[in-house]
Amino acid sequence: MTEDDDFAAYQSLSEETEDHRWAFGTGFSDPLEGIDTSVPDGVDAAALAAYCLMLGDDALIYSHRLQQWVTRMPELEEETALANIALDLLGQARMLLSRAGRAEGAGRDEDRLAFFRTEGEFRNVRLVEPADADFAELAGRLLIFSAWRLALFGELAGSADPVLAAIAGKGVKELTYHRDYAAQWVIRLGDGTALSHARMQAALEVIWPLFGELFRTDAVVARLPGVAADPARLRPEVDGVLEAVLAAATLDRPEGAPMAAVAGESGRDGVHTEALGYVLAELQSVARAHPDATW
Amino acid sequence: MVTRGRGDAVTGAGLRAAREIAAAVPDPELPMMTLADLGILRRVTAEDGHVVVTITPTYSGCPALAEIAHDVRHRLAQAGFAGVIVRTELAPAWSSGQITAEGREKLRAAGIAPPGEGPRAGGGPGDPVPLTLTMARREPVACPRCGSLDTERTAAFGPTACTALFRCGTCREPFEHVKDV
Numbered sequence: 001m002t003e004d005d006d007f008a009a010y011q012s013l014s015e016e017t018e019d020h021r022w023a024f025g026t027g028f029s030d031p032l033e034g035i036d037t038s039v040p041d042g043v044d045a046a047a048l049a050a051y052c053l054m055l056g057d058d059a060l061i062y063s064h065r066l067q068q069w070v071t072r073m074p075e076l077e078e079e080t081a082l083a084n085i086a087l088d089l090l091g092q093a094r095m096l097l098s099r100a101g102r103a104e105g106a107g108r109d110e111d112r113l114a115f116f117r118t119e120g121e122f123r124n125v126r127l128v129e130p131a132d133a134d135f136a137e138l139a140g141r142l143l144i145f146s147a148w149r150l151a152l153f154g155e156l157a158g159s160a161d162p163v164l165a166a167i168a169g170k171g172v173k174e175l176t177y178h179r180d181y182a183a184q185w186v187i188r189l190g191d192g193t194a195l196s197h198a199r200m201q202a203a204l205e206v207i208w209p210l211f212g213e214l215f216r217t218d219a220v221v222a223r224l225p226g227v228a229a230d231p232a233r234l235r236p237e238v239d240g241v242l243e244a245v246l247a248a249a250t251l252d253r254p255e256g257a258p259m260a261a262v263a264g265e266s267g268r269d270g271v272h273t274e275a276l277g278y279v280l281a282e283l284q285s286v287a288r289a290h291p292d293a294t295w
Numbered sequence: 296m297v298t299r300g301r302g303d304a305v306t307g308a309g310l311r312a313a314r315e316i317a318a319a320v321p322d323p324e325l326p327m328m329t330l331a332d333l334g335i336l337r338r339v340t341a342e343d344g345h346v347v348v349t350i351t352p353t354y355s356g357c358p359a360l361a362e363i364a365h366d367v368r369h370r371l372a373q374a375g376f377a378g379v380i381v382r383t384e385l386a387p388a389w390s391s392g393q394i395t396a397e398g399r400e401k402l403r404a405a406g407i408a409p410p411g412e413g414p415r416a417g418g419g420p421g422d423p424v425p426l427t428l429t430m431a432r433r434e435p436v437a438c439p440r441c442g443s444l445d446t447e448r449t450a451a452f453g454p455t456a457c458t459a460l461f462r463c464g465t466c467r468e469p470f471e472h473v474k475d476v
Contacts, residue, residue, distance in 0.1 A: 029361060029364075031383075032383070033382070033383060034349075034380070034381070034382030034383055034384075035382070035383060035384070035385065077449065077450035077452075077460065078450075080450060080452050080453065080454070081450065081451055081452040083452075084452040084456055085452075087354070087356040087358075087456060088354055088355055088356050088456070089356070090356045091352075091354060091355030091356025091357065092355045092356070094355075094356070095355060095385075150424060151423070154423065154424065162386070163385075165386065166385035166386035166388070167355075167385060169385070169386055169387070169388045170352075170355055170385055170386075170388040170389075171355060172388075172424065173388060173390070173476040174354060174355060174476075176424045176476075177451070177474070177476065179424075179426070180426065180427045180428075180451075181451050181452075183426060183427075183428055184427075184428065184429070184451075187428060237423050240423070241423075241426055244426055244428070245426070245428065248428050
């Protein structure tokens, strides 16, 4: 290796390029560049776009909530962990939104979809919207989210859409790591002191009303046989994971009733909690103030 | 300098040269490692007179990918290959088992514990991924400085997406470990 190699990535930033990079990691290009994104024969393209938007929105909103913890964590190690998890989810969101835009065929790219849709156009589950009140809530929500998404991506790795299958197959490895991280914290807190146990149990009670919605079958899923995964089928695996973690953590499974839908509609239909508006206000502010900016 | 590429066929010798250049591009976050060492260079081919370099990301959100693509194009352009196309490939997903034997040695020499040889143990395809409920590992990570197996993980995530933090109980040095995924 020459001395040049050490600095190549940084030197090339100072050269005139066409991709407008101004710092390491900027100059974003389409995350699916060079990948064949044609929709397979027999697959409903509009439904595929809607489905990828749902899964992309889950990751985008939750990634933003996790990013809000950065600079607020008690230890640098946990802050690094959360930033890494948020980055993995942001990567998944970028690919899924890009997939949605291509399948839709209306010329919307990942940025257009992330920054220029209103609350009612977002399709994420409501679990990812509220701000965590404390670290116990963070660990509990991350455990539920990653156990559910891992079960989902495990199914989607065999999807008839090769792009969705590839995104999911890659995500499985990341989500496995996220789930283990969250599970280990839930156990440390639950099986810790009387105070940490009480707060971990209380956190689960707060999150629980948003658990049931994760398994609601959706009309979009029904239009995508062999491509999408029926959420109801994921329940046994997720229940099994939670049972094992809660037992090791000496915690009780909450029994609270699910949060009601509004006239039968919830997150997947664009009906959200009040919290989503605040997330979007922050997430979209720069893009909306400077619509011609590049990054 | 002879400009190869646009319009001309990329010859077998040219393709071999292009492959060597692409394989030797350093990773921006682990600069002691080349793309070939990391196992993220999938192939170098020729299409309509252009060199096509196919790479795969280590993690979905890896910010280094755009830098790597730029560096590949830049180095090949310097060697006279015009209009190089860099493609990303997601499937099959990268695993730490794809880091070459030479790559593992380079990591160790740089004070970073390499990952295990194969992919993480788990069920068969379609089976649920087994849970890991403790910080203890099935195989201990050897300290890259003194070789001791008396090591403990201090953080599940490190300064880059692909590393975790460890500390050696024998020589007391902290070190990074490339995660098994």
